[in-house]
Amino acid sequence: MIEFNRVSKRYADHDALRDISLTIGTGEMVFLTGHSGAGKTTFLRLLMLLERASMGTLRVDGRDTARIKGRNIGRYRGEFGIVFQDHQLLYDRSVLENVALPLEIAGFRPRDIQRRTRAALDKVGLLGREKANPAVLSGGEQQRVGIARAVVARPRFLIADEPTGNLDPQLSAEIMGLFEAFNRVGVTVIVASHDLALISRLRHRIVTLKTGRLLAGAGL
Amino acid sequence: MNRPAAGLGIAPRRTVVSWVHHHRQAASSSLLRALRVPVATGLTWLVVGIALALPASLLVILQNIEAVTSDMRSPARFSVLLESGTSLNSAQDILSRVESRVDVRDVTLIPKDQALARFAADTGLVGLLDSIPDNPLPHTLLVNPLASVESEGLSELAQGLKVVRGVDQVVFDTLWQARLAGVLQAGRRLVMGIGLLMMMGAVLILANTIRLAIDARRDEIVVIKLIGANNAYARRPFLYTGLWSGFGGGLLGAIMVGAFFIYLSEPVNQLLQLYNSDRRFTGLGIMGVLNMMFLGGTLGLLSAWHAATSQLRELEPR
Secondary structure, X not given: OEEEEEXXXXXXXXXXEEEEEEEEOOOOEEEEEOOOOOOHHHHHHHHOOOOOOOEEEEEEOXXXXXXXXXXXXXXXXXXXXXXXXXXXXXXXXXXXXXXXXXXXXXXXXXXXXXXXXXXXXXXXXXXXXXXXXXXXXXXXXXXXXXXXXXXXXXXXXXXXXXXXXXXXXXXXXXXXXXXXHXXXXXXXXXXXXXXXXXXXXXXXXXXXXEOOEEEEOOOO | OXXXXXXXXXXXXXXXHHHHHHHHHHHHHHHHHHHHOHHHHHHHHHHHHHHHHHHHHHHHHHHHHHHHHHHHOOOOOEEEEEOOOOOHHHHHHHHHHHHOOOOEEEEEEEOHHHHHHHHHHHHOOHHHHHOOOOOOXXXXXXXXXXXXXXXXXXXXXXXXXXXXXXXXXXXXXXHHHHXXXXXXXXXXXXXXXXXXXXXXXXXXXXXXXXXXHHHHOHHHHHHHHHOOXXXXXXXXXXXXXXXXXXXXXXXXXXXXXXXXXXXXXXXHHHHHXXXXXXXXXXXXXXXXXXXHHHHHHHHHHHHHHHHHHHHHHHOOOO
């Protein structure tokens, strides 16, 4: 369970988030929406401990994230799978090597890495492309590699920041379908997106942010 | 809402096993990465090698000089030249007086006729010396102090010998050795100073190489940290890059020193033979090569540690 309790994030010149109180249940799928600058990315950055809250408390499965020390942050982030708008793939490695990264970091055996990486690629429909360089793949395929990498270590939380921002409507729907599939097996999914037309078709909670404040869909 | 996810599923290996695996992987991938760009890697190794080879060469030369001069060293001995008019009987009396000193082990008298004969034989000037009406050499006493007498005691003995009636001059034969020892000590310090400066240069070069490597892989570091790697994991490949650069530099430096000594050994050995020395010019040896590689590796590791730690501290995400 993720609990934001009166969380604010203040930068030198503006407030990115103001007094956010929100609970996301375990195994839930939530869309985070709002215009550019509404605070969606800051919300996710706080969750990934890329930033610390200026005020309030953020708890993940009962743990106060403010108490997580620097050397344990890596392990904490390992519980999350993260999907970026610009994929953030490593282009000097193959598709397989990109997807295998979280497992290598977590210290899995090579044979388990192979097996689980191929399974993750199978889930996103890229089995057979594991030796390819990501640079030769289409935008949609690269995003699938990113998703496979995000889920390969079976994270408890899947976070996506504008994952369909560069994709056409059909591919966007396919990507959202993948997120729903992972949510169905129990992964808590949080997707930041400003594509209201797409997310309103899906039957999940929508949390709207406007200039750092929560507008709707929240619930403590 | 769905059933909660179980997390990682099959558990990762035990911490120590996975730590060892990470190290093995970081070591091999760093080496392969370095070998994929042979020119850049070779240049880095060369710079480190030169920085290590120069002081190492000077040190080995100094060690060779010390070995050669140690053969020439003999216990301290005084030559006491008696006044020119001293008779042989008076010389015997002076010998007795000197021999009675507590700091003297033994004394040998070389009569002036014997000294002249030896000088004539050694120099081949027999004919010339025969033509001189008077023997210009004085009677000489060779005074060997006790082995326990050291520098201050030797000075006191010299002073004591100078004031003995009938003594004209006291020559301390080991003065040149003391001077040589002083020169060698100064040389050793000079080599250490140069070595320290060169090693600092090597450290700066290696640290800069690591900084550039981190800059070139900034995107990769950001990604792996976002997906759960800690600073130690991100730093590890760069530590091995530093280690390999240092090892490679040390090996190249040892090869340079070896080549230099092969080039130098023939004329130096000929020179030593001319001085009837059994010594031969010696290079680094296996231990020397290993020492250079170890030193290079240590410098590489320290440089990389410093550079990577400071760079990663500034890099987002922390």
